[in-house]
Amino acid sequence: MWMDGGDEQMQEPASCEERIFVSVRLRPLSEKEIARHDISDWECINDNTIIYRNSLSVSERSMYPTAYTFDRVFSSDCANQQVYEAGAKEVALSVVSGINSSVFAYGQTSSGKTYTMTGITEYAMTDIYDYIQRHKEREFILKFSAMEIYNESVRDLLSADSTPLRLLDDPERGTVVEKLTEETLRDWNHFKELLSVCEAQRQIGETSLNETSSRSHQILRVTIESSTREFLGNGKPSTLAATVNFVDLAGSERASQTLSAGARLKEGCHINRSLLTLGTVIRKLSKGRNGHIPFRDSKLTRILQSSLGGNARTAIICTLSPARTHVEQSRNTLLFASCAKEVTTNAQVNVVVSDKALVKRLQRNWLD
Numbered sequence: 001m002w003m004d005g006g007d008e009q010m011q012e013p014a015s016c017e018e019r020i021f022v023s024v025r026l027r028p029l030s031e032k033e034i035a036r037h038d039i040s041d042w043e044c045i046n047d048n049t050i051i052y053r054n055s056l057s058v059s060e061r062s063m064y065p066t067a068y069t070f071d072r073v074f075s076s077d078c079a080n081q082q083v084y085e086a087g088a089k090e091v092a093l094s095v096v097s098g099i100n101s102s103v104f105a106y107g108q109t110s111s112g113k114t115y116t117m118t119g120i121t122e123y124a125m126t127d128i129y130d131y132i133q134r135h136k137e138r139e140f141i142l143k144f145s146a147m148e149i150y151n152e153s154v155r156d157l158l159s160a161d162s163t164p165l166r167l168l169d170d171p172e173r174g175t176v177v178e179k180l181t182e183e184t185l186r187d188w189n190h191f192k193e194l195l196s197v198c199e200a201q202r203q204i205g206e207t208s209l210n211e212t213s214s215r216s217h218q219i220l221r222v223t224i225e226s227s228t229r230e231f232l233g234n235g236k237p238s239t240l241a242a243t244v245n246f247v248d249l250a251g252s253e254r255a256s257q258t259l260s261a262g263a264r265l266k267e268g269c270h271i272n273r274s275l276l277t278l279g280t281v282i283r284k285l286s287k288g289r290n291g292h293i294p295f296r297d298s299k300l301t302r303i304l305q306s307s308l309g310g311n312a313r314t315a316i317i318c319t320l321s322p323a324r325t326h327v328e329q330s331r332n333t334l335l336f337a338s339c340a341k342e343v344t345t346n347a348q349v350n351v352v353v354s355d356k357a358l359v360k361r362l363q364r365n366w367l368d
């Protein structure tokens with residue numbers, strides 16, 4: 001397999017099949033919900049189980065489960081750090097060992113996706129920089145890119161140019177976003193600066209559910225290459241390369257629910273297309289890899305194809321409002337989460353052997 005750059009060859013060591021790590025996070029009732037005397041109906045009864053506390057009618061009881069089990073559930077008093085440590089850290093940090101990884105937040109508008117992903121991204125990047133500090137024997141290069149999928153068009157969040165970017169099919173690398181800016185990170189401050197650029201660029205829409213609701217999908221991407229500082233000639237991999245994606249999805253509710261109109265409705269329809277396809281892909285993958293999986297039906301699933309069943313480790317955090325008024329959406333989110341936990345991926349260590357390293361190795365062999 002060839003990586004970009006032409007002179008670099010990527011080997012394919014044995015891959016490891018594992019399930020997507022799925023957790024559910026309940027947020028506290030918001031001020032708005034409290035003001036309208038909304039009631040919290042969900043409770044995490046242990047680290048793995050969330051239950052619906054309100055008594056169900058006989059007909060409802062046959063339709064909906066009252067208890068749902070996941071790899072982890074987080075109650076409303078859990079802080080971002082705890083969610084990161086138990087729900088995303090292991091998967092996200094695989095990237096420093098050459099394994100692709102992705103962390104997603106899925107849930108209805110104002111359920112806490114951005115709140116969660118902002119925390120996860122910061123904690124993960126802090127740990128990545130800490131790892132680099134502790135591994136001076138290797139040289140690390142970090143590259144950052146950021147994109148937004150809005151109305152089924154892909155936009156570069158590091159560029160003021162809002163021209164939609166094209167997706168290209170690379171036979172080796174899968175879907176590639178053409179002309180996406182990739183900044184080499186100088187340090188932590190540079191990373192924070194770029195995050196503020198993204199935030200400013202991100203489309204903000206106003207809906208009746210959340211005034212600063214974001215109607216787009218955001219993918220922050222960090223690529224990490226690391227190589228031994230000196231050629232050791234001991235057969236150890238010379239260069240590892242992998243990517244971590246931090247994905248903040250748009251609200252998963254139907255457009256009609258947010259009383260959208262006009263432009264908002266158009267956004268809603270497109271968001272549905274990407275999220276509907278994501279849902280279909282997850283549902284089909286959860287039943288095994290048989291038959292056609294419609295990755296190509298939306299930009300989101302094309303870009304994230306490898307995270308949803310390919311060479312990557314993946315964690316999904318599903319966020320829930322505890323409010324009774326949102327019960328239908330919460331159940332939809334839990335249904336999505338239940339399917340996602342049946343999906344498996346096949347991560348492998350991406351070892352890059354550059355021509356330069358190969359020549360050095362050969363020269364050394366000749367001299368010995």
Ligand SMILES: Nc1ncnc2c1ncn2[C@@H]1O[C@H](COP(=O)(O)OP(=O)(O)OP(=O)(O)O)[C@@H](O)[C@H]1O
Binds near residue numbers: 116319
């Ligand atoms: N676990 C939490 N603890 C405290 N406050 C929270 C928590 N989760 C979310 N919030 C607050 O709830 C509000 C909505 O959260 P957030 O913007 O993250 O939702 P969202 O799911 O990203 O919504 P959208 O899809 O509209 O972008 C914010 O004011 C946020 O600070």
